[in-house]
Structure formats: C-alpha cells, structure tokens
Amino acid sequence: MKVLKILLAFIVLGVFLAAGAGVGLYYWAQEDLPGFTKLSDYSPALATTVRARDGRILGYFYREKRFLIPLSMMSPVTVKAFLAAEDSGFYQHEGVDLPGIFRAAVKNFIAGGIVQGGSTITQQVIKSMLLTPERSYERKLKEVILAYRLEKYLSKDEILTIYLNQIYLGAKAYGVEAAAREYFGVNASQLSLAQAALLAGLPKAPSRYSPYGNPERARERQLYVLARLRDLGWIAGAEYEAAVNEPLVYGAQEDPSWKVGPYYLEEVRRQLVDSYGEDMVYGGGLQVRTAMDMDHQIIADQALRTGLVETAKRHGWQGPVKHLDVDGYEEFLKTRQLGESSPGDWMQVLVTGVEKAGATVRFGDKSGIVPVASMSWARMPNPKLAPEEAGNVSDARKVVKPGDVIWVSVEEVLEDKPWKLQLEQEPKVEGALVSMDPQSGEVLALCGGYDFFRSQFNRATQALRQPGSAFKPIVYSAALDNGFTAASIVLDAPIVYQDGSGEMWKPENFEGIFYGPTLLRTALVKSRNLVTIRVAQQVGINTIVERGKALGLTGVMEPNLSLALGSGQFTPLNMCQAYTAFPRGGTSIKPRLIESVVSPWGEQLFSATQEVSEAMPPETAYIISHLLQQVVQHGTGARAKVLGRPVAGKTGTTNDEQDAWFMGFSPYLLTGVWVGYDQVRPMGKYETGARAALPIWIDYRSKVEPNYPVQDFQAPPGIVMARVDARTGRLAGPGAAEAFMLPFQNGTEPLPSAGLDELDADPGSSNAGGESLLKQIF
Numbered sequence: 001m002k003v004l005k006i007l008l009a010f011i012v013l014g015v016f017l018a019a020g021a022g023v024g025l026y027y028w029a030q031e032d033l034p035g036f037t038k039l040s041d042y043s044p045a046l047a048t049t050v051r052a053r054d055g056r057i058l059g060y061f062y063r064e065k066r067f068l069i070p071l072s073m074m075s076p077v078t079v080k081a082f083l084a085a086e087d088s089g090f091y092q093h094e095g096v097d098l099p100g101i102f103r104a105a106v107k108n109f110i111a112g113g114i115v116q117g118g119s120t121i122t123q124q125v126i127k128s129m130l131l132t133p134e135r136s137y138e139r140k141l142k143e144v145i146l147a148y149r150l151e152k153y154l155s156k157d158e159i160l161t162i163y164l165n166q167i168y169l170g171a172k173a174y175g176v177e178a179a180a181r182e183y184f185g186v187n188a189s190q191l192s193l194a195q196a197a198l199l200a201g202l203p204k205a206p207s208r209y210s211p212y213g214n215p216e217r218a219r220e221r222q223l224y225v226l227a228r229l230r231d232l233g234w235i236a237g238a239e240y241e242a243a244v245n246e247p248l249v250y251g252a253q254e255d256p257s258w259k260v261g262p263y264y265l266e267e268v269r270r271q272l273v274d275s276y277g278e279d280m281v282y283g284g285g286l287q288v289r290t291a292m293d294m295d296h297q298i299i300a301d302q303a304l305r306t307g308l309v310e311t312a313k314r315h316g317w318q319g320p321v322k323h324l325d326v327d328g329y330e331e332f333l334k335t336r337q338l339g340e341s342s343p344g345d346w347m348q349v350l351v352t353g354v355e356k357a358g359a360t361v362r363f364g365d366k367s368g369i370v371p372v373a374s375m376s377w378a379r380m381p382n383p384k385l386a387p388e389e390a391g392n393v394s395d396a397r398k399v400v401k402p403g404d405v406i407w408v409s410v411e412e413v414l415e416d417k418p419w420k421l422q423l424e425q426e427p428k429v430e431g432a433l434v435s436m437d438p439q440s441g442e443v444l445a446l447c448g449g450y451d452f453f454r455s456q457f458n459r460a461t462q463a464l465r466q467p468g469s470a471f472k473p474i475v476y477s478a479a480l481d482n483g484f485t486a487a488s489i490v491l492d493a494p495i496v497y498q499d500g501s502g503e504m505w506k507p508e509n510f511e512g513i514f515y516g517p518t519l520l521r522t523a524l525v526k527s528r529n530l531v532t533i534r535v536a537q538q539v540g541i542n543t544i545v546e547r548g549k550a551l552g553l554t555g556v557m558e559p560n561l562s563l564a565l566g567s568g569q570f571t572p573l574n575m576c577q578a579y580t581a582f583p584r585g586g587t588s589i590k591p592r593l594i595e596s597v598v599s600p601w602g603e604q605l606f607s608a609t610q611e612v613s614e615a616m617p618p619e620t621a622y623i624i625s626h627l628l629q630q631v632v633q634h635g636t637g638a639r640a641k642v643l644g645r646p647v648a649g650k651t652g653t654t655n656d657e658q659d660a661w662f663m664g665f666s667p668y669l670l671t672g673v674w675v676g677y678d679q680v681r682p683m684g685k686y687e688t689g690a691r692a693a694l695p696i697w698i699d700y701r702s703k704v705e706p707n708y709p710v711q712d713f714q715a716p717p718g719i720v721m722a723r724v725d726a727r728t729g730r731l732a733g734p735g736a737a738e739a740f741m742l743p744f745q746n747g748t749e750p751l752p753s754a755g756l757d758e759l760d761a762d763p764g765s766s767n768a769g770g771e772s773l774l775k776q777i778f
Contacts, residue, residue, distance in 0.1 A: 048060065048062065048281055048288060049288065050269075059258060060257050061282050066173075066285075074164065074188045075190065079164070081199070081200035082163075082199075084234060086121055095150060121163050122150055122151060122159055124203075127143055129162075168206055169203065171252075180199070194242075197222045198225075266452070284600070285599070286600070288594060288597050290595060291592060300447050301445075303433065304431050307673075307675070311683070312428065313378075317381070320405055321404075321406060323405070333363070333364060338364050341410055347410070349362065349368065351402055354396055356394075358396050361408065370423050375396055383682045386686045400423075407426060434447075435700065438579075441592050467566045469566055470662075472524060474544065474578060477581075480623055481620055482539045486724075492517070492518045492530050495533060509528055519726055521630065526635055527631075527636055535564070536563075536564035552588045553577075556569040566654065572672050582625045582628065585716060590610075618716040626648075630740075639694050640694065643698070643702060648665055657682050661674050662690070662696075664694075666708075667714075669708065673700075715743065718746045720746050721742070730751055
C-alpha cells in the first residue's frame with residue numbers, strides 16, 4: 001500500500017512537472033512569435049497585367065509569376081485535389097492535426113531525423129509566410145501555436161485561398177492560377193480532374209515531380225492524388241478511371257509580353273515605375289489598361305520594319321552577317337534546323353556556292369537558290385549616290401562568297417527541290433512611328449525602332465532629333481497670328497547672315513534655286529527655306545519659340561533663325577503632340593498611353609483625363625490644316641494622295657539627309673514617322689522625308705483607314721474662302737494665269753488684283769512682306 005502511494009505521488013508529481021514544462025515551453029516558444037494579423041490583409045507579390053484598349057493582354061511585369069484569384073475562380077476538383085494530397089481533414093481540425101503529428105514524430109524517431117512534417121495547410125501557410133524554412137522542433141512548436149491562433153482569426157476558406165495562391169508549384173509559377181497557365185495553358189477554372197491532380201502532387205517537391213523534368217515521377221504522384229480522392233469518396237470510381245486514362249498535354253499559355261508593341265509596353269512600364277515604384281509594378285498585381293489599339297500596333301510595327309528594310313536596301317549592301325571557314329559549316333547547319341516556314345519568313349543561311357547568276361545556300365538539311373535578280377540593290381554603299389544613279393548589281397560574285405552567312409526571305413517552299421529565296425539584310429538605319437487620336441489624346445500605336453531585342457532605346461519617346469521642314473507649320477502658324485495671311489507675298493531670294501562670332505550662314509532651298517516673290521501658301525506647300533527664314537525674322541524668333549511651347553514642345557529650341565528650318569530637337573511623340581492643335585482647332589492635347597490603373601482588389605488608382613491647352617486661334621489651326629492638305633495635293637507629300645481621303649501633312653528633311661520625317665493627319669488620326677541613324681550621319685542622297693518616312697506612313701495608314709469613315713476638316717465660323725492670284729496675292733481676276741482657293745480669317749482676305757508695284761505693303765496685307773524683306777537681299 002505504501003509503495004502504491006509513493007507511485008501515485010510520483011505520477012502526480014510527473015503530471016505537474018510535465019504540465020509545468022509544457023507551460024514553460026509554451027511561454028518560451030511564444031516570446032518571439034511573429035504577428036500574423038497581416039495575413040488578414042493578404043498581399044502577395046502579384047504579376048502586373050497590361051492590356052490593350054479592347055482587353056487583350058499586352059504583357060506582364062513580375063518577379064514571382066502569381067495571379068491572385070478567389071476559390072470561386074478555381075474548378076471544384078482543383079480544391080478537392082489539393083486537400084486530398086495535403087490535408088484531407090482541413091475543414092475538421094483546428095489548425096493542427098495531432099494524430100498526423102504523432103505519426104510524423106514516430107517516423108522521424110525511427111529514421112533518426114526529420115523526414116516527415118505532418119503539417120496541415122494552416123501550418124504550411126504559417127511556415128511559408130511567417131517563419132523560416134528551417135526543419136527543427138523549435139520552429140515546429142512555433143508553427144503549431146501560430147496555426148491554432150490563425151484558425152481563430154481567419155475562416156477556413158480564407159486560409160485555403162491564401163494557400164492556393166501562395167504555394168510554389170515549379171516552373172516559376174506561384175499559386176494554382178499561374179501553374180494552370182504554365183503547365184496546361186488554361187486558367188484554374190478550366191482544369192480537369194486529371195490536370196488538377198497533377199498540380200496537387202507538386203507541392204511536396206516541385207522540381208522532383210515536375211512533368212517537364214521528371215514526367216514518370218509526376219505521373220506517379222498524380223496517380224497517388226487520384227487514389228486519395230477516390231479513397232476519400234470525393235470522386236466516383238468512374239471519375240477516377242476517366243482521369244487515370246486522360247492523356248495530359250503539357251504546354252504553357254503563351255506569354256504575350258514583348259511580342260506586340262514591345263516599345264509601347266516598355267514606355268508603359270517606365271511610366272508605371274515613375275508613378276508607383278518598381279516594387280509595386282513588379283509585385284503589386286496592378287491591372288493596367290492602355291490606349292493601344294492592338295490591330296493598329298501590329299500594322300504599325302510591320303510598316304516600320306518593312307520601310308526600314310527598304311531604306312537599308314537603297315543604301316547598298318552592308319555585307320554578310322559573318323563569314324565561316326569550311327570547318328564551321330556543319331556546326332552552323334546544326335543550329336539552323338527549321339520548323340514550319342512560309343513565304344515571306346526570314347532566316348539565316350550559309351552560302352555554299354556562287355556563280356554570276358546567283359548563289360546556292362544551305363540551312364539545316366535543306367538547300368536553296370538566291371538569284372542575282374534579288375541582289376540587284378546590293379551595290380557598294382555610297383551616300384553620295386542615289387540608287388537610280390548607281391545602277392543595278394548583275395553579278396552575284398560581287399555580293400557574296402562561299403562561307404558567308406546571310407539573311408534571306410522565303411519566296412517559295414518546294415518539296416525535294418532547292419527553295420526559292422531572296423537576299424535580305426537587317427537595317428542599321430532606325431526609325432519611329434507614333435499614331436494617336438488627336439481628339440482624345442489616346443496613343444493607338446507606338447514603335448520605337450526596328451527590333452526591341454536589338455536595342456531597347458525608344459526612339460519614339462527618347463530620341464531628340466531635328467524635325468527639319470516638319471517644324472515649318474509651327475513657324476507659319478505664328479506668322480498668321482502676327483500679320484501674315486496665306487496670300488502674303490514674301491521674297492524667295494539669296495540671303496546671308498553673320499552671327500556674333502563672325503561665321504556666315506547662307507541658307508538655301510532644297511532645289512538650290514530661287515523663285516522670287518512667293519505666296520506664303522506656296523512657300524509652305526513647296527517647303528521654301530528662304531521664305532521661311534524671312535517670315536521668322538519678321539515675326540521674331542522668340543514668338544516662334546513661345547508658339548512651340550504653347551503647342552507642348554519640350555525639346556531643344558535655341559532662339560536663332562535656324563530654328564525656323566527645324567534645327568530644334570524633339571522626340572516623335574512630342575512632335576505629334578504639337579501637331580494635334582491643327583486637327584483639334586487650336587488646342588493641343590497631351591498624348592497618353594495609360595488609360596487606367598486598378599489594384600488587384602479593384603481599387604481605382606488612376607483614371608486618365610485629357611490634358612488640353614490653348615495654343616492658337618481656331619481660324620489659324622484651320623488655315624494651316626488647309627495649307628498642309630495642299631502639301632499632299634501639290635507638294636512634297638504628294639504620295640499620300642494614294643489614300644484618296646482628306647489628309648494634311650508635312651515632310652521634313654535635315655542637312656545631308658540625316659533625319660527624315662513625315663507628320664500627317666486627318667481629323668480622326670494623327671501619325672508621325674521619323675527615320676535616321678542613332679549616331680547622326682547621312683542616310684544617303686535623296687533619303688528625304690518624302691522617300692524614307694512617307695512610304696512607312698502610307699503603308700500604315702492605308703491599312704487602318706478603312707476602319708474610319710471619310711471625314712473632312714471643318715472650317716470654324718470665322719473663315720472665308722477667296723480665289724487668290726498666285727503671282728500677286730490679290731483676288732484673282734478672270735485673266736489670272738494661276739490661282740488658288742485659300743482660307744482667310746474674316747476681314748483679312750486680299751483686295752482685288754494689282755501689280756507687283758504694290759509689293760511694299762505691310763505684312764498684314766494680301767502681299768505682306770514686300771519692301772522690308774527686299775532690303776535684306778545681299
């Protein structure tokens with residue numbers, strides 16, 4: 001009896017000691033526990049999604065490829081599969097599965113180390129988000145305490161939502177939505193039972209069970225999950241059999257990023273980082289809607305690339321991509337195995353033989369013929385000679401030799417015969433295209449260069465280039481507000497200026513000849529430099545600078561007369577902003593790429609508004625638009641007549657053909673194109689705005705114009721039309737040799753026809769700019 005009492009005392013003492021030890025262990029473990037209240041405001045690193053205006057996805061920005069979705073957007077079998085694989089009693093326990101922990105403890109004791117965790121989904125959430133990944137009993141104890149607390153703080157569905165969005169599933173995919181896209185090319189709501197079971201088997205060891213790296217192990221794990229679902233009674237036997245026999249086709253949902261409009265997407269990224277910071281852009285899950293019209297962008301990208309290739313061909317042959325010795329042939333051919341190829345596709349090929357009539361080439365296990373006819377443009381480069389002056393190449397041996405690696409395009413694919421190919425070359429010359437709705441300010445398309453992966457420098461938004469004569473409409477708009485009219489007569493004659501350092505400046509017309517007294521209308525339509533200089537001098541260069549600023553120009557505008565001929569420096573996007581005042585009736589609107597930004601929780605962070613500023617009277621804007629229509633009908637932009645629509649525009653070419661521009665617009669669409677080398681140098685003789693930039697503009701516009709109804713420019717109430725004598729600038733009489741219908745602000749229309757003896761009138765009269773300008777001839 002005494003022994004029994006002693007034993008009972010020891011038992012009671014042991015219980016108290018164990019209880020005390022447990023309490024002490026609890027207080028010791030919970031002293032430095034992290035807080036978990038932030039889980040109620042779950043904000044994981046999420047991918048930012050950028051969309052075009054119609055909702056199509058333009059691209060993603062992310063560090064962790066994760067897309068947050070609620071349980072309702074996951075297929076029910078997906079949720080069941082993860083529960084069966086990881087924690088079938090999730091909805092029954094209070095955060096910790098004690099039998100499971102006991103089983104794991106036994107296995108760990110037998111193994112002599114930690115081989116099984118026995119963690120519930122709640123514990124896994126705690127471990128991944130609040131604790132370190134170390135495997136220790138201390139961390140396990142903390143995990144258990146926090147799991148019990150979390151179950152009192154969040155609902156089961158909330159915890160499961162966090163888990164299924166947080167968990168890493170391999171292939172850079174975090175959460176079931178990203179994994180569904182990465183492995184099967186579908187959304188989580190579309191996963192089948194067989195697909196869901198495979199994903200549910202990944203958390204245990206994503207790399208080990210990856211269907212891409214270890215398909216057999218992935219299959220074993222999938223079968224385990226399906227068996228668990230069947231044994232738990234969560235799926236019927238027939239469903240199990242169907243899932244086991246369902247063939248799985250693996251393939252990621254194509255990532256559209258940087259495919260269409262990469263320069264547009266990059267500019268959006270840059271603006272977002274400026275506004276929200278890199279952490280928010282790459283992990284904030286922003287939903288961004290842009291102004292891009294993806295159809296416009298695809299057409300614009302192709303038009304610019306095609307135009308730059310044609311420009312490069314006019315410059316001559318730059319030589320092969322590289323030259324190989326015979327020992328390097330086979331290694332190169334191994335890297336050039338082809339998939340599907342269609343006419344128009346480009347590829348690199350190896351020249352294996354050359355004769356006068358053409359070259360034989362190899363690519364992979366196939367061969368082709370490049371006839372000399374496709375090499376006719378491949379002359380020795382000489383910027384002093386235009387293509388029509390240099391003649392065509394007629395001997396292929398002067399262009400390529402065996403061992404050369406060259407670009408070709410596919411003309412015709414032939415079975416069991418050499419393919420028909422055309423010689424190509426990637427251009428070194430660069431370009432930019434910006435197209436926007438001038439009424440709303442929405443940028444529909446933006447191209448910043450030939451190849452984004454060759455150079456990320458965005459020439460549409462970052463390149464400050466001289467616009468040449470494309471700046472002249474700004475000069476003439478200032479003139480119209482300072483005493484000139486479209487019928488003013490200005491002298492086109494030699495003029496020389498001497499600057500403060502004693503250097504002489506003698507501007508000339510492009511043609512190198514002089515035309516005498518000239519209508520202001522004709523000076524703009526024909527892009528006469530000397531008339532523009534005289535107009536700028538009389539208006540005042542500071543007035544022109546102020547007009548440029550009013551139009552939104554933010555580039556370089558030195559206050560000297562050369563500015564009138566386009567010596568300032570502006571980006572193509574900024575030039576488009578300035579031009580919006582003409583189709584808008586005098587107000588300038590800031591171009592915008594981003595329409596809205598929404599948080600992953602639906603909070604509106606940004607909604608675009610129109611930024612409009614007054615730039616000139618509506619009458620002035622209409623008169624300039626009318627004159628620029630004449631540029632298309634009778635001047636340097638005549639090629640644009642092919643559209644058969646009311647279109648206004650202006651070419652621009654700088655000294656030595658270093659920059660080529662075309663700025664063209666209709667009431668509903670404004671498009672600017674620039675072409676030139678990044679390191680400023682001549683492109684070649686006659687590489688003007690009309691030859692280098694305008695064809696790109698036409699290629700793009702001709703394909704998008706059918707989407708718009710024909711629309712003409714509407715004159716404001718203060719405009720009157722008058723028929724003007726081209727020689728005198730007065731109202732044309734019946735005997736006028738040449739006359740033009742021109743717009744005027746009411747009250748400024750010219751007087752009846754008179755002789756040249758009246759050319760000394762004030763600038764505001766119909767023959768403005770006479771005597772005072774004549775006196776400037778040297």
